Amino acid sequence: MFLLIALLFSTAIAAALPAPGYTEGNLSQPLSQTGFTSWNAGAVTEFPIHSSCNATQRRQIELGLNEAVTLARHAKSHILRWGNESDIYQKYFGNSPSMNAIGAFDIVVNGDKKDILFRCDNPDGNCDLEGYAGHWRGENATGETVICDLSYETRRSLSTMCALGYTVSASETNTFWASDLLHRLYHVPAIGQNWIEHFADGYEEVIDLATENVTLSTHDSDTLQHFALEAYAYDIAVPGTGCPGSQHEHHDSDTAGPGTGGSEIMSTATATNGPSTTSEVPANCHTHDGGELHCI
Numbered sequence: 001m002f003l004l005i006a007l008l009f010s011t012a013i014a015a016a017l018p019a020p021g022y023t024e025g026n027l028s029q030p031l032s033q034t035g036f037t038s039w040n041a042g043a044v045t046e047f048p049i050h051s052s053c054n055a056t057q058r059r060q061i062e063l064g065l066n067e068a069v070t071l072a073r074h075a076k077s078h079i080l081r082w083g084n085e086s087d088i089y090q091k092y093f094g095n096s097p098s099m100n101a102i103g104a105f106d107i108v109v110n111g112d113k114k115d116i117l118f119r120c121d122n123p124d125g126n127c128d129l130e131g132y133a134g135h136w137r138g139e140n141a142t143g144e145t146v147i148c149d150l151s152y153e154t155r156r157s158l159s160t161m162c163a164l165g166y167t168v169s170a171s172e173t174n175t176f177w178a179s180d181l182l183h184r185l186y187h188v189p190a191i192g193q194n195w196i197e198h199f200a201d202g203y204e205e206v207i208d209l210a211t212e213n214v215t216l217s218t219h220d221s222d223t224l225q226h227f228a229l230e231a232y233a234y235d236i237a238v239p240g241t242g243c244p245g246s247q248h249e250h251h252d253s254d255t256a257g258p259g260t261g262g263s264e265i266m267s268t269a270t271a272t273n274g275p276s277t278t279s280e281v282p283a284n285c286h287t288h289d290g291g292e293l294h295c296i
């Protein structure tokens with residue numbers, strides 16, 4: 001009797017499910033019409049690149065985005081392995097819970113790419129401004145990033161990490177396609193979620209943020225970029241050495257007394273800024289070192 005009931009049940013279940021290998025209907029129909037929908041149907045796993053990009057532009061942006069993913073993936077792996085035992089982690093994030101930064105890198109690697117677009121047609125005219133290598137379109141199209149011709153001339157591959165004079169502390173984060181595009185992706189709501197913002201501008205402020213306002217560090221764009229670059233340099237490019245450059249030291253003398261200003265030994269590091277284009281910046285935008293345009 002039990003056997004019979006069990007048998008009846010199993011045949012009922014078997015009847016409700018199509019036999020393996022049997023496909024009902026038309027395979028070019030959406031799966032839902034055959035009774036099944038893949039949980040991730042319609043996932044966009046590649047960064048969309050607009051038709052305004054020609055073959056060589058597309059190829060360079062794709063290679064740059066692949067390197068941005070490589071950089072973010074390694075940053076995540078470094079944190080998963082070492083957490084706050086890592087001196088590099090401590091330097092940038094203090095004792096912040098590690099899942100915040102892990103998530104900020106993972107979304108670049110594994111997040112859905114549907115509401116993101118890279119384009120090459122200069123729709124806002126900002127590529128005509130001197131020193132502009134690209135920009136986030138801001139209120140004109142929050143998911144869109146324009147890459148200007150200057151990027152193809154200046155951005156470097158991660159294979160040159162720690163070469164050609166690059167150091168994490170003294171060089172711009174936009175030296176590399178990888179970190180430049182990581183920054184641009186954090187402006188796009190699908191990736192940065194209006195949560196990753198600019199709280200610090202440049203290496204010195206990033207280090208200050210880690211000591212003074214550490215809770216902002218794991219959602220600060222420049223902090224995430226600098227951490228990723230330093231971890232990649234130290235772990236991958238020149239293992240065990242990296243190229244951190246001169247370290248921030250003025251905190252020691254900050255305690256010497258009010259108004260001393262400390263020994264601003266790093267002040268020369270920022271003397272190599274790109275052209276200032278402040279006077280030409282569109283309303284609601286501002287520039288950072290190296291001619292980066294940021295629009296709110």
Ligand SMILES: *[C@@H]1O[C@H](CO)[C@@H](O)[C@H](O)[C@H]1NC(C)=O
Nearest residue numbers: 024025026027028029030033
């Ligand atoms: C499958 O569905 C598509 C779209 O509805 C249709 O164009 C095509 O002719 C169908 N093929 C078969 C074999 O039924």
Ligand SMILES: *[C@@H]1O[C@H](CO)[C@@H](O)[C@H](O)[C@H]1NC(C)=O
Nearest residue numbers: 053054055056057058149152
């Ligand atoms: C794509 O456009 C860039 C700049 O506008 C140009 O330098 C390059 O030669 C073009 N590539 C092709 C394959 O046409």
Ligand SMILES: *[C@@H]1O[C@H](CO)[C@@H](O)[C@H](O)[C@H]1NC(C)=O
Nearest residue numbers: 083084085090094095097098
């Ligand atoms: C790292 O974080 C843990 C808690 O997650 C804390 O107990 C520990 O003190 C931190 N390590 C250092 C070196 O501060």
Ligand SMILES: *[C@@H]1O[C@H](CO)[C@@H](O)[C@H](O)[C@H]1NC(C)=O
Nearest residue numbers: 124126136137138140282295
């Ligand atoms: C948005 O478009 C307007 C009008 O074309 C332009 O003036 C402005 O600079 C654009 N904004 C950005 C961030 O490019």
Ligand SMILES: *[C@@H]1O[C@H](CO)[C@@H](O)[C@H](O)[C@H]1NC(C)=O
Nearest residue numbers: 198199200209212213214216
């Ligand atoms: C950092 O924290 C201080 C004091 O808590 C605050 O006054 C300041 O505005 C913060 N700085 C930033 C950049 O948020």
Ligand SMILES: [Zn+2]
Nearest residue numbers: 183187198294
């Ligand atoms: Zn920015």
